Amino acid sequence: MRVFCLANNKGGVTKTTTTVNLGYGIARAGYRVLVIDTDAQCNTTYSLTGRMDQESTLFDVLINGTKLTEVIMPTQQERLFLAPSSINLSAADLLMASAPGRERKLARALSQVKDFDYILIDTPPNLGVLTVNAFIACTDVVIPIALTTYALIGIGILERTMQELRDNLDVELPIFGVIANLDDHTKLSADVLGAVREHFGDRVFQTVIPSGSLAKSCPVKQPFGSSEPSEYVEERCKQWWHQNLPHDGAAHRPDPGVHAAFHPR
Ligand SMILES: Nc1ncnc2c1ncn2[C@@H]1O[C@H](COP(=O)(O)OP(=O)(O)OP(=O)(O)O)[C@@H](O)[C@H]1O
Ligand SMILES: [Mg+2]
Numbered sequence: 001m002r003v004f005c006l007a008n009n010k011g012g013v014t015k016t017t018t019t020v021n022l023g024y025g026i027a028r029a030g031y032r033v034l035v036i037d038t039d040a041q042c043n044t045t046y047s048l049t050g051r052m053d054q055e056s057t058l059f060d061v062l063i064n065g066t067k068l069t070e071v072i073m074p075t076q077q078e079r080l081f082l083a084p085s086s087i088n089l090s091a092a093d094l095l096m097a098s099a100p101g102r103e104r105k106l107a108r109a110l111s112q113v114k115d116f117d118y119i120l121i122d123t124p125p126n127l128g129v130l131t132v133n134a135f136i137a138c139t140d141v142v143i144p145i146a147l148t149t150y151a152l153i154g155i156g157i158l159e160r161t162m163q164e165l166r167d168n169l170d171v172e173l174p175i176f177g178v179i180a181n182l183d184d185h186t187k188l189s190a191d192v193l194g195a196v197r198e199h200f201g202d203r204v205f206q207t208v209i210p211s212g213s214l215a216k217s218c219p220v221k222q223p224f225g226s227s228e229p230s231e232y233v234e235e236r237c238k239q240w241w242h243q244n245l246p247h248d249g250a251a252h253r254p255d256p257g258v259h260a261a262f263h264p265r
Helices: 015-028 043-049 058-064 087-095 102-110 129-137 155-169 187-203 213-217 231-248 256-262
Strands: 002-006 033-037 080-083 118-122 140-146 175-181
Touching: 002 015, 002 129, 015 033, 015 043, 015 080, 015 118, 015 140, 015 175, 033 043, 043 080, 058 087, 058 102, 087 129, 102 129, 129 155, 140 155, 175 187
Parallel strands: 002 118, 002 140, 033 080, 033 118, 140 175
Antiparallel strands: none
16 A cells, blocks of 8 residues: 655645645546545645535544544545544644654554555645654655745755654655646746756656646635546556556556556557
8 A cells, every 4th residue: 555645844835736636536547545634724625525624534533542444534536535634733733742652643543544555645834743644654755846936945854854754763755756836837937847856856757737737627625526637637647557556566456447548648
């Protein structure tokens, strides 16, 4: 089971939009997907359900010890499930400050969950206890980056934090890839993309997401399911599928029908 954590401590870099679109696209490709919303802003939760007042949420899991399986809910998309967030999680840093094993609570909760092919964790725009929990719980990190001014500011502290966790908490925390988004085809976007590629090398996915393409097809902060996924989703998922298949083996292959539909181009 691959667990992808979408993280960038900089705000508004499309973590949530990417998580939601990937979740939808991967589920459409025939996989069972669980999206976990660790951000108290609840944007992923709202995007997938149209609500942010769920009765049982990740707050109950992390603070009250409720089982993760008890808060997971279906979405309008077949095979796509959500562990919703709660605005109460905005107090998580304080509430979990003295909890023993606080960095591993999500990882422990996830160990009870078996029947998903992919888990995608959306994280808040900071490196607090919730993001750290997502790092410890994941098998791979995906870094969404917006091709705007100051895109790489903050990346240093993100990388340092990840290295600290690797050194001190015995986790591998590999960077699976960097998704560049919000390309508006200006010189600024091109320059920033150049800098991002210089920094991350071939870990930057080749597909760069143009500004406008996602928002139009699947707006975050609107109930999900009312719009068709974008070409981006299919392209991105195809890329992920190709990259994941050799690692995941037969157990994670979609059925032949999905396979045929997924590789026509
Ligand atoms: N390709 C795109 N084109 C235009 N707008 C986009 C695109 N992708 C995302 N957006 C918009 O950019 C804004 C920020 O995206 P999003 O909320 O996903 O970022 P985030 O990193 O999750 O933010 P936060 O750090 O607050 O959680 C949203 O309004 C979203 O609709
Ligand atoms: Mg977000």
